[in-house]
Amino acid sequence: METLLNPSKTPFLLVPKPHFFKPSLLHSSFNPRPHSPFTRRPLSVAITCKLKTSQGRKNDGKKNNNISKKILLSDSAPELSNEQGKAKAEESGGGTWRVIRKLPRKVLSVLSNLPLAIGEMFTIAALMAIGTAIDQGEAPEYYFQKYPEDNPILGFFTWRWILTLGFDHMFSSPIFLGTLILLGTSLMACTYTTQIPLVKVARRWSFLQSADSIRKQEFSDTLPLASVKDLGVILMGAGYEVFLKGPSLYAFKGLAGRFAPIGVHLAMLLIMGGATLSATGSFRGSVTVPQGLNFVMGDVLGPTGFLSTPTDAFNTEVHVNRFYMDYYDSGEVSQFHTDLSLFDMNGKELMRKTLSVNDPLRYGGITIYQTDWSFSALQILKDDEGPFNLAMAPLTVNGDKKLFGTFLPVADTDSPDVKGISMLARDLQSIVLYDKQGKFVGVRRPNSKLPIEIDGTKIVIVDAIGSSGLDLKTDPGVPTVYAGFGALMLTTCISFLSHSQIWALQDGTTVFVGGKTNRAKAEFPDEMNYLLDQVPEIVESPISKQPGSIGG
Amino acid sequence: MIFSTLEHILTHISFSVVSIVITIHFLNLFLLVDEVVGLYDSSEKGMIVTFFCITGLLVTRWVYSGHFPLSDLYESLIFLSWGFSLIHIISYFKLKIKKRKNNLSAITAPSAIFTQGFATSGLLTKMHQSAILAPALQSQWLMMHVSMMVLGYAALLCGSLLSVALLVITFRKAIKIIGKNNNLLNQSFSFGEIQYMNERSNVLLNTYFLSSKNYYRYQLTQQLDRWSYRIISLGFIFLTIGILSGAVWANEAWGSYWNWDPKETWAFITWTVFAIYLHTRTNKNFEGVNSALVAFMGFLIIWICYFGVNLLGIGLHSYGSFTLTSN
Numbered sequence: 001m002e003t004l005l006n007p008s009k010t011p012f013l014l015v016p017k018p019h020f021f022k023p024s025l026l027h028s029s030f031n032p033r034p035h036s037p038f039t040r041r042p043l044s045v046a047i048t049c050k051l052k053t054s055q056g057r058k059n060d061g062k063k064n065n066n067i068s069k070k071i072l073l074s075d076s077a078p079e080l081s082n083e084q085g086k087a088k089a090e091e092s093g094g095g096t097w098r099v100i101r102k103l104p105r106k107v108l109s110v111l112s113n114l115p116l117a118i119g120e121m122f123t124i125a126a127l128m129a130i131g132t133a134i135d136q137g138e139a140p141e142y143y144f145q146k147y148p149e150d151n152p153i154l155g156f157f158t159w160r161w162i163l164t165l166g167f168d169h170m171f172s173s174p175i176f177l178g179t180l181i182l183l184g185t186s187l188m189a190c191t192y193t194t195q196i197p198l199v200k201v202a203r204r205w206s207f208l209q210s211a212d213s214i215r216k217q218e219f220s221d222t223l224p225l226a227s228v229k230d231l232g233v234i235l236m237g238a239g240y241e242v243f244l245k246g247p248s249l250y251a252f253k254g255l256a257g258r259f260a261p262i263g264v265h266l267a268m269l270l271i272m273g274g275a276t277l278s279a280t281g282s283f284r285g286s287v288t289v290p291q292g293l294n295f296v297m298g299d300v301l302g303p304t305g306f307l308s309t310p311t312d313a314f315n316t317e318v319h320v321n322r323f324y325m326d327y328y329d330s331g332e333v334s335q336f337h338t339d340l341s342l343f344d345m346n347g348k349e350l351m352r353k354t355l356s357v358n359d360p361l362r363y364g365g366i367t368i369y370q371t372d373w374s375f376s377a378l379q380i381l382k383d384d385e386g387p388f389n390l391a392m393a394p395l396t397v398n399g400d401k402k403l404f405g406t407f408l409p410v411a412d413t414d415s416p417d418v419k420g421i422s423m424l425a426r427d428l429q430s431i432v433l434y435d436k437q438g439k440f441v442g443v444r445r446p447n448s449k450l451p452i453e454i455d456g457t458k459i460v461i462v463d464a465i466g467s468s469g470l471d472l473k474t475d476p477g478v479p480t481v482y483a484g485f486g487a488l489m490l491t492t493c494i495s496f497l498s499h500s501q502i503w504a505l506q507d508g509t510t511v512f513v514g515g516k517t518n519r520a521k522a523e524f525p526d527e528m529n530y531l532l533d534q535v536p537e538i539v540e541s542p543i544s545k546q547p548g549s550i551g552g
Numbered sequence: 553m554i555f556s557t558l559e560h561i562l563t564h565i566s567f568s569v570v571s572i573v574i575t576i577h578f579l580n581l582f583l584l585v586d587e588v589v590g591l592y593d594s595s596e597k598g599m600i601v602t603f604f605c606i607t608g609l610l611v612t613r614w615v616y617s618g619h620f621p622l623s624d625l626y627e628s629l630i631f632l633s634w635g636f637s638l639i640h641i642i643s644y645f646k647l648k649i650k651k652r653k654n655n656l657s658a659i660t661a662p663s664a665i666f667t668q669g670f671a672t673s674g675l676l677t678k679m680h681q682s683a684i685l686a687p688a689l690q691s692q693w694l695m696m697h698v699s700m701m702v703l704g705y706a707a708l709l710c711g712s713l714l715s716v717a718l719l720v721i722t723f724r725k726a727i728k729i730i731g732k733n734n735n736l737l738n739q740s741f742s743f744g745e746i747q748y749m750n751e752r753s754n755v756l757l758n759t760y761f762l763s764s765k766n767y768y769r770y771q772l773t774q775q776l777d778r779w780s781y782r783i784i785s786l787g788f789i790f791l792t793i794g795i796l797s798g799a800v801w802a803n804e805a806w807g808s809y810w811n812w813d814p815k816e817t818w819a820f821i822t823w824t825v826f827a828i829y830l831h832t833r834t835n836k837n838f839e840g841v842n843s844a845l846v847a848f849m850g851f852l853i854i855w856i857c858y859f860g861v862n863l864l865g866i867g868l869h870s871y872g873s874f875t876l877t878s879n
Contacts, residue, residue: 522778
């Protein structure tokens, strides 16, 4: 147990120094109970590994005295002793106590069940797919119309289903969140009951003492004239950790690949936790501010959950100094910019920054994003009088998203049907003018100072004033989520590594080699053949190593 | 002008070279029992030429448009094609050291030609001109996010196609066996049993299927299974990095790291399905046919994610959207 926690004590690299041990110790460490706690769990790999090694060791212990004390220590697996302790506690306690003790374990074993976890993931995938298929966040009337009862989709799916199950807001519906929580608990249970014990098993390394057990491995080969030491050197060159003791060799590579899935699960839990924090502790808000006006952050931001607590930074006042756009030569918008100043309550400027899409402003935990824009007003001179500010209104014609228009009445403003000049704009760059009859007159750019004469009225467009559409948010979950992201990327990459184990045994001049790997099963035989080809052939008389030690 | 001509030439060269490569593969398959080494080598060289042509194509576009060539669907398709040929080249060089034949080209070469054919076909003619970059795309994250996503798609498509091949072989075998041996049929013939036979290879194969053909077929399915697992794992890494870098980017550009935007959601669905695939591999009972079925599902879902969402043109990822109606 001690060596398990402290691996530096266990291995001795390529030192064929035999250690002798006391048989009594070995027997005491192998309790005949280890089967029961494991058969209860879905731990097939662990069982086979463990039983095989313990069985082999036991036989060896009886037949030869060739196993080092250090190895022996590592064999007393900590989880075994824990299990025994727990089992004893159960036996000593009363019946109710036993039920109470068993209940969490039962729940755990149900939760860590792989088919259940797969089912949960499928459910989540299906719910998300439904969530993209049904338009989200519409008014109930929309669903009445789109999913009518007299014409159900697939014969049963109507608006009743959508509204009862909350599929109109899928990603915050109790069903979806419940499945996510269930998946989260499954993740935890699986990590606890399956993955961590698996690692403990994987970290215990063992020599195989019989040629038969080596030949039973997924990959096996026999080298007729070879030395196990040469093999060890070659394996070390290929990046394996090699342990050599007498005639037997054990080597492994990519152990991190076995641990990494735990990291993946923990990273997922971290992301889930961070996302929960985001959902319950954030503030969000959006505002469209005309150039030159102010707003206070706290007025815009609204809490998203019960954990949302405002900070001092909420009192900051934001002034939009300028809003402008960059254009490509073709006239399309290339970038939006907003020049913002932040003032504290006393009117002192705290910060000034020009933000754009992909370049938000961050201050005191609050982030301001450039997300939208609008046309606020048009400044014109009418017959050299003014300037007048004409408010621009968004128009929706043929589903056009960005079209703004304003109207300048001319002549008699008191008559019932007022006539005037219409001005339309798609962006802040060019204004299209129409006369009283609605006929096209011309296009003018703001700042061009070029007058245009319409129905006897001379008009100069002085300036186009835009409004900046800003999104504000605070999100306390971001650091946690980002930590989870980093961990997830890293551990997913490490998970690609395959944990390969190689055993070899010298029998006279013959070396039996066997090995297995958990992921790279396709490449492993190739790699092994490639390595074994490099093992030199011995010509001289073989090194015979304690022939009695090769038993079983 | 010179750039577009160059691009044109490169497209044509790569397209025709891949066609030749595929023809050689078919020749190998149908005409020659033992493949001629020279032909095999030339097909490998053809793939290398293709790889460099597509690389040149992408670089050309990058130079003259001034931004990373992944801003619309056409470019991403070309990049996908490049991803296929990259996977091919890597596996080729990896196996060349060990002097083994590259079986993957049966999957990668046709995939490359189909994606490229689709990209250059008439369906998307309007998109060939590289367009300007929308404000939200003007970020260093574009390179990381989109390249990782498309590489992930390429690897996942490759891996799941291998699984589909496995399914086809297994189903054919199942039908054959049912047709041949009636006594076997009596013994509750399910897929679980086939798998079981797969695992207990030698013994069962010797007793049940006496011919060596079946043994080779078994070996082939096992190889397909293992390679598909390996390549899907690789693609899963790319997909994970792609989704997460996209989330970080979204937190810079859109105001939140996760918006449940349709494309985002479908990428997550893809991720979930392949996570399920990887989990099925941890259990011996699910290996083989069951996991291949999951991979096949993932294959369909990638296409929904990659095309379906763009076809609808919904959500925030509307840059890559296109319409199939020509007007």
